[in-house]
Amino acid sequence: MQHRGMKKWRPFATVPEQYIGLKEIINKQLEVAQPVLTEEQMEQMNFTLIEALHTNKQVYLTYYKKGQCITEKGLIQFVDSLGNLFVFIDEVFELKNKMSLSELIDVRLA
Template identity: 75%
Template structure:
């Protein structure tokens, strides 16, 4: 979890795309996009989906994997 948080903060500052694998409504979803905001103490982050350009607000504990794109 600490490593994923570090990657999220790094890509936030460098405007780098990431692949995210996360749980949503009981499903495992993988998407590509940009991290817009990370709030570690509140366990939240914003992710803008590359395909639909939608802003997704998620909890950090929903993340499964965050390799760099």
């Protein structure tokens, strides 16, 4: 007699397409709407961005992308308020990221 060992039971794994569909449904449930900022909040973020740019301090950036609010730590390299974009270098991979100012939710000095 041979022991079969422990078998894992996966009742809903019979069709691989189910995983794709379930993953899409779960991701849609986790999505949030982009927060609407007041004029005062946008002005405060602008001052913080300019201060971080001139003093070369790190900041925590919270931005909205594909239904999620993402927070990263990095250095501000360039701000163009007329062109509605800024460039920051993230702390982890040290990559330059161009981003629209309209995607920005919050900026805090580290």
